[in-house]
Each structure stands twice: as structure tokens, then as C-alpha cells.
Amino acid sequence: MQKKTAAAIALGALAGIGVGAAAVSCGASKAMTDLAMDRKIPGYSRFFNVSGKKKSDGGFSAARKKAMEALEALPRQDVTIRSADGLTLKGHLLTCKYPRRLIIAFHGWRSSWSRDFGLVAPFWLENHCNVLLVEQRAHGDSQGDYLGFGLLERSDCQQWAIWADRQNFGLPIYLAGISMGSTTVLMAAGLSMPESVRGIIADCGFTSPRDIVGHVAKKNLHLNYTWLRSYMIDRNFRKKIHMTTSSYSTLTAMKQTGIPVLFIHGTEDHFVPIEMTYRNYRACAARKRLVVVPGAGHAMSFYVNPEACGRAMREFWKEFDLTE
Numbered sequence: 001m002q003k004k005t006a007a008a009i010a011l012g013a014l015a016g017i018g019v020g021a022a023a024v025s026c027g028a029s030k031a032m033t034d035l036a037m038d039r040k041i042p043g044y045s046r047f048f049n050v051s052g053k054k055k056s057d058g059g060f061s062a063a064r065k066k067a068m069e070a071l072e073a074l075p076r077q078d079v080t081i082r083s084a085d086g087l088t089l090k091g092h093l094l095t096c097k098y099p100r101r102l103i104i105a106f107h108g109w110r111s112s113w114s115r116d117f118g119l120v121a122p123f124w125l126e127n128h129c130n131v132l133l134v135e136q137r138a139h140g141d142s143q144g145d146y147l148g149f150g151l152l153e154r155s156d157c158q159q160w161a162i163w164a165d166r167q168n169f170g171l172p173i174y175l176a177g178i179s180m181g182s183t184t185v186l187m188a189a190g191l192s193m194p195e196s197v198r199g200i201i202a203d204c205g206f207t208s209p210r211d212i213v214g215h216v217a218k219k220n221l222h223l224n225y226t227w228l229r230s231y232m233i234d235r236n237f238r239k240k241i242h243m244t245t246s247s248y249s250t251l252t253a254m255k256q257t258g259i260p261v262l263f264i265h266g267t268e269d270h271f272v273p274i275e276m277t278y279r280n281y282r283a284c285a286a287r288k289r290l291v292v293v294p295g296a297g298h299a300m301s302f303y304v305n306p307e308a309c310g311r312a313m314r315e316f317w318k319e320f321d322l323t324e
Contacts, residue, residue: 069114085155100171106184116178117131199261266304
């Protein structure tokens with residue numbers, strides 16, 4: 001009788017531990033999803049080092065801040081469109097003399113148009129590009145409650161391309177993105193695009209929400225990314241945007257697209273591993289180029305080697321503009 005009682009107590013204790021562990025896992029999964037997706041940044045976000053970046057970045061942050069301020073000071077035209085699901089999305093159009101092409105640029109996760117493109121936008125303008133810098137949904141002055149990791153934003157990208165095509169700019173259009181913006185334009189390549197869209201410039205994009213969430217959880221947050229946690233995160237994604245982390249991927253889009261792609265990635269990226277760009281490159285069915293920048297961290301390729309990145313972009317435009 002005593003043995004049966006002891007066994008029952010032991011089983012009850014184990015069950016309690018299991019329930020407690022599941023509750024902790026559920027709470028951590030919700031916290032991760034809220035931080036990843038909610039427009040309002042949770043107060044506990046300071047406890048999460050999602051980027052895996054080092055404390056010293058070789059002056060990149062200071063240079064980016066200076067470039068951001070300079071870009072924001074340039075004259076621009078503010079424009080808006082409506083997304084397919086009824087949101088007002090905002091963009092900023094910068095023009096140059098004698099434009100030969102239009103670049104529509106999409107910034108990264110929890111970033112901004114001026115922060116992510118302050119360094120490269122002057123290069124674009126100097127090289128005869130009009131530049132439309134988009135504020136992604138749930139960022140800045142664009143509406144939206146949730147960040148979609150490209151799942152929602154790919155449709156926004158399509159709408160911006162259609163809007164630009166209808167403005168009769170008469171210019172070839174290039175879609176450009178960095179980090180989550182890169183994933184946005186790569187996923188959008190799987191959708192129908194105007195014929196004026198001639199190419200994509202994709203800097204350090206991830207392959208899917210599932211891949212990047214799993215990578216960050218394991219490598220940067222040092223969490224055990226179990227099947228249960230993956231299931232819970234998917235459940236939270238579905239509640240917020242009615243899709244899961246594996247509903248779509250850049251790999252699927254790349255297998256379907258005929259739009260040429262210039263891929264760029266740094267070898268020291270600890271947020272989005274360069275292997276994801278290698279996978280995108282291998283999957284791409286269209287004409288493609290790849291620039292690997294040794295020593296560059298996340299979103300730092302143009303800063304580390306502007307000559308190589310700039311040369312690759314000029315060659316890419318020359319091949320696909322059909323105007324030079």
C-alpha cells in the first residue's frame with residue numbers, strides 16, 4: 001500500500017513538473033512571438049539579444065546614424081497607397097537628375113527607411129536612381145498591428161510595384177530589401193509583377209519565418225527549440241496573422257520566379273546566417289548574381305565594402321535596365 005502511495009506521489013510530482021515546464025515553454029513562446037510580431041515593442045524586449053551582434057561594430061552604428069540624419073534631411077515627396085487588406089502604407093520618394101531607373105526599397109525588422117538605407121541611398125541617387133523608400137506595415141507612419149516577416153509584406157511589395165508602374169515613370173523598376181525587407185522582396189518575386197520590374201537586390205534576407213525564429217531561439221537566445229515550442233509559436237502566428245511560420249518561404253518564391261536577383265550577404269552575420277542566402281541563391285530559377293562580403297556583420301555589407309557592392313549593382317543594372 002505504501003509503495004503504491006509513493007509511486008502515485010512520484011507520478012504526481014513528475015506530472016506537475018511537466019505541466020510547469022509546459023507553462024514556462026508556453027510563456028516563453030508567447031513572449032518571443034510578441035517581440036517578433038507586435039507593433040508595440042514589449043517592455044521585456046531589453047532582456048532578449050535577438051541579433052547576436054557583438055558590442056563593438058567597428059564604427060558602423062555611428063556611421064549609420066550620421067547617414068540616417070543626412071538622408072532624412074534630403075527633400076522628398078511623401079506618398080501613400082492602400083494595401084490589399086485595407087491599410088494605409090507610406091513611402092518617401094527621392095528623385096535625381098536624369099533618372100534611369102526606380103528603386104523601391106524595403107527596410108528590415110523593427111527598423112526604418114532612413115536607418116537601413118542612409119548609407120546606400122546616396123550611392124543610388126548618384127547613379128541615376130530615383131528611390132522610393134517604403135515604411136513597412138506596422139512601422140513608422142504605415143498602419144498595421146503586426147509584423148508579418150514577409151508573409152504579409154510580400155503583398156505590400158506587389159502593391160507598391162503596381163502603384164509605381166501606374167505612375168508612368170517610364171523607368172525600369174528594381175525591388176531592394178535588407179534583412180526582413182530582403183525576405184519581403186524575395187517572397188514577392190513569387191507573385192505577379194508588372195513587366196517594368198527588372199530585378200531584385202536582396203541583402204541578407206532569411207528564408208522563412210520558421211527558419212529565422214528557430215535560428216534566433218537556438219543560437220542567440222540559447223533556448224531549446226523543441227517541437228512543443230515550435231507548435232506554440234505557430235499557434236501564436238496563426239492567431240495574429242492567420243498564417244504559420246511555414247506558410248511561405250523565399251525558397252518557394254525563388255523556384256517560381258523569372259525576375260533576376262542580385263544576392264548580397266556578409267560572412268560575419270550572426271542574426272541571419274549567410275547559409276540562408278546560399279540556399280536562396282541555389283533555389284533561384286532566374287538569372288542571378290551573388291556578392292559575399294568577408295567580415296561584414298548583419299546589414300553591414302555596403303558599409304564594409306562599398307566598392308564591391310556598388311560595382312555589382314552597376315553591373316546588374318547595366319545588364320537588366322535595357323535602357324543603357
